[in-house]
Amino acid sequence: MASHLRQHMPAKPHKWGMKLFVLCDSYGFSYAFELYSGAGDNxxxxxxxxxGAASNVVSRLSxxxxxxxxxxxxxxxxxTAIPLMIYLYSRxxxxxxxxxxxxxxxxKLSxxxxxxxxxxxxxxxxxxxxHGVDISTTLWKDNKCVRLASTYVGMKQFIKDNETEVEQKIARYDRVQKKRIEVDCPTIIREYNAHMGGVDLMDGLIGRYRIKMKTNKWTNRIFFHLIDMAMVNAYLLxxxxxxTYPKELKPQLPSFRKEVAAILCKHLREDITKKSVGRPRASPSPQVVKKLPKKTYLPTDDTRLDAFDHWPEWLDRSGLLGPDGPVIVQAKILLQQL
Structure with missing residues (x-):
């Protein structure tokens, strides 16, 4: 698949691919995305x-x-850059x-x-x-040193709980003691771990159940990926x-995708008689002819129980709309306008 959109990313598990910048919330719902098309896309x-090139991506998506x-x-x-944080704070x-x-x-950090x-x-x-904006820069030593910057939270190692000071701790595995121990953890680290990772969550949901269709056209790759993103958004929504539903009644992503596919396949479906190919057969005797029952496509539970009025179409014996036909058509038009 040769394309100018194909990029080499050595730090990724898949070294070659297309780069997308996505704006997500903490639950993985994507609100905006941007396809990287080269250095001239700044x-x-x-x-x-x-x-700057990296910070301009955030300013465009925000x-x-x-x-x-x-x-x-x-x-x-x-x-992350200091000018970007100042610009966001101004907004x-x-x-x-x-x-x-x-x-x-x-x-000044060590x-x-x-x-x-x-x-x-x-x-x-x-x-x-x-420029009048207070920015906190924090260093925290875990397995490696982590440095963070924020315009609303800092280290703040102690919080008040029931009028007593409780030291914030986090569990980490110690290789020397071969067990999990508690170490000090600043508030800024907890904030970052609690809310960062929405894009990774979206990628994880897409990667588990994605459209597995091989193609050499990059347009098809993007199209399938956008369908997967829309499906994940619909599932999260x-x-x-x-x-408020019980956990056992909430559908999982595989069953949700199957149900959406079934609804789309049955939507506005009409029974089309297949035309016979070749020479017409001789008409059989009346005793041999058997009428097969007409197949009925039942709607899914989401369609039947969606609290919308599904108006029936009354037909007379000739197959045309009956006396209530114009009223029904007018009601449908009003529903579409609403």
Whole structure:
């Protein structure tokens, strides 16, 4: 499959493929996406400063987010930059993400070599004001050193619970002791782990049950992937609407895809008589002719129980609409207009 959209990504499990930037919520529901088509695709929206190729992707996808509604945007170190966080804060959008040290001007956080002798769970924080925006940069030592930047949360190692200070801990496996131990964990780490990963969740749902159809055309690949994204969105939206249902009544993704396919196949289906091919056969005797019963396509449970009025069409013996026909047609037109 030769195409200018095909990219080489050495850090990914599949090294060659098409790169999509997706805006998702914490549950994997995708709101917007953008297909990467090369270095010349660095477009800057009108009225938005040029923040760099990676940060411009976030600024373009975040245009659908309403301003000053206290939304929070999470991203990884590929996108995180101080100018991007300042721009989002000017729109009333808070942000949090892992960050690289070369993207922090005059970075005061310790290096990996300086923190090497510290115990697991060590953390440090520096807060600075840039263009009137307070930005917190935090370092936390796990197996490796993790650095984060945020405009709304910091380290804050202690929280009050029932008027007592409770230290925040997180369970980690210790290879020396060969058991799970509790280490200190800042609030910013908990926030990042709790809300980051919506895109990975969407990719996981698509990867488990996707359209497995081999093709050499990149247009077909994109088309099948978009169908999978729409199916995952519909599945997540269905579970969100029926959140009060018992767990055993909520359909899983495989059964949901099968039910949607069955509904689409039966929608507006008409019985078309097959035309015979070749020389017509001799008409059999009346005793041999047997009329087969007409096959009835029953709607699925979602169609029957969707709380919508399904108007019947009354026909006379000639097969035409009866006296109530115009009223029914008019009612259908009104329903479509609503």
């Amino acid at each position: 477009k800057v929206p009108s009225g938005v400063p040029d923040l 245009q659908i987010i309403p301003d000053h509604k206290q939304h929070i945007l999470y991203f990884d170190n590929y996108y 009333g959008i808070f942000s949090l993400g892992t960050i690289r040290t070369n993207r922090i001007a005059n970075c 290096t990996d070599k300086q923190v090497q002798k510290e115990k697991r769970g060590y953390s440090e924080e520096y807060v600075a004001s840039c 269905h579970r969100r609407i029926n959140e």
